[in-house]
Amino acid sequence: DAGITQSPRYKITETGRQVTLMCHQTWSHSYMFWYRQDLGHGLRLIYYSAAADITDKGEVPDGYVVSRSKTENFPLTLESATRSQTSVYFCASRTDGGTEAFFGQGTRLTVV
Amino acid sequence: GQQVMQIPQYQHVQEGEDFTTYCNSSTTLSNIQWYKQRPGGHPVFLIQLVKSGEVKKQKRLTFQFGEAKKNSSLHITATQTTDVGTYFCAGHWAKMRFGAGTRLTVKP
Numbered sequence: 294d295a296g297i298t299q300s301p302r303y304k305i306t307e308t309g310r311q312v313t314l315m316c317h318q319t320w321s322h323s324y325m326f327w328y329r330q331d332l333g334h335g336l337r338l339i340y341y342s343a344a345a346d347i348t349d350k351g352e353v354p355d356g357y358v359v360s361r362s363k364t365e366n367f368p369l370t371l372e373s374a375t376r377s378q379t380s381v382y383f384c385a386s387r388t389d390g391g392t393e394a395f396f397g398q399g400t401r402l403t404v405v
Numbered sequence: 406g407q408q409v410m411q412i413p414q415y416q417h418v419q420e421g422e423d424f425t426t427y428c429n430s431s432t433t434l435s436n437i438q439w440y441k442q443r444p445g446g447h448p449v450f451l452i453q454l455v456k457s458g459e460v461k462k463q464k465r466l467t468f469q470f471g472e473a474k475k476n477s478s479l480h481i482t483a484t485q486t487t488d489v490g491t492y493f494c495a496g497h498w499a500k501m502r503f504g505a506g507t508r509l510t511v512k513p
Contacts, residue, residue, distance in 0.1 A: 326501060333414070335493060335505035336448065351500055383447060387501075393438065393450035394501060 296320075299384050299397035306374050306404055314369045314400050316384030323389040325367040327351075327359065329380040330399075336383065342367055343389075374404045407432055409496040411504030419512050424481040426507035428494035437477045438495045439468060442506070448493060451479075486511050 297318040306312045316325065323344050328336040328351075338351030340359040348359050356378060358370045367386075371378055381401050387394040408431045418424050428437065436455040440448040452461055454470035454477060461468045467480045481488055491506040 328503070333505065335411070336503040338500055338502060341500055349500075352502070385448075385501075393453065394440075394448075394495075396447040396449070399447050 297384060297386055297395050297397045299382075299400050302398060302400060304400060304402045306402070308375060308404055309373050312371045312374055312402070314371075314382055314384075314402070316367045316369070316397060318365055318367075318384075318386040318395075320386065320388075320395075321364055322386035322395075323364075324387045324394075325361065326385040326387075326394065327357075327367070327369045328383045328385065329353065329378075330383060331380050339369065339382075371402075374402075376404050378402065379404045407496065407500070407502055409494060409502050409504040411494055411507060413507055414505060415508050415510075417510045417512065418484050420486060421483050424484050424488070424509055426479050426492050426494075426509075428477045428479075428496075428504050430475045430496050433474050434496045435474075436497045437470060437474075438497060438501075439477075439479055440493045440495060440503075441490050442493065443490045446490075451492075481509075484509070484511050486513055 300315045326341045327339040337353050342348045342361045345364045383399050384397040385394040410429045438453045439451040442448045458472045459470040465482045469478045491508045493506045494504045496502050
């Protein structure tokens with residue numbers, strides 16, 4: 294399917310477990326982003342990637358790891374989940390011209 | 406650092422009233438974008454402003470970019486229940502940074 298998709302849509306995990314959130318886009322956009330959304334904080338940037346094999350930290354990178362071996366995929370891994378990482382996670386992509394970003398449907402992660 | 410501040414955080418209006426949200430950046434922006442997120446949904450792009458002093462309209466929505474390219478506003482005339490949602494501004498540098506958003510509720 295065309296577009297940007299995130300999986301899973303919902304995830305419950307236990308404190309200390311590793312969990313990976315997937316993001317896949319079919320447009321070959323250069324840039325991809327991971328945001329977390331918490332009440333009162335809006336969308337906070339976790340990591341972003343300008344191209345395959347190029348990633349950089351955002352505002353709140355601690356506790357997260359990303360990789361981008363292929364242009365279309367940008368997985369986000371929580372190495373050892375904590376309750377403070379309970380949030381809604383959005384992946385986004387855009388072209389290299391500063392144009393609009395397209396968001397995935399989001400993943401609601403609960404850490405218990 | 407590069408930050409985008411947005412006010413108010415919440416706004417409740419009666420249907421038919423006007424609504425405005427404001428966005429301020431700590432540094433000059435190359436451009437600014439506005440997004441809308443419906444309850445339970447994901448952010449959807451509305452518009453991008455690039456030029457100093459630029460004003461753009463989309464039906465009842467008016468977007469402005471400040472002369473110094475450090476602030477912006479979104480004004481909705483005669484709100485409708487379909488306008489409900491959270492409106493975000495996003496400052497564009499290499500990292501796209503969002504404001505905290507303004508959550509709009511509309512009473513019929």
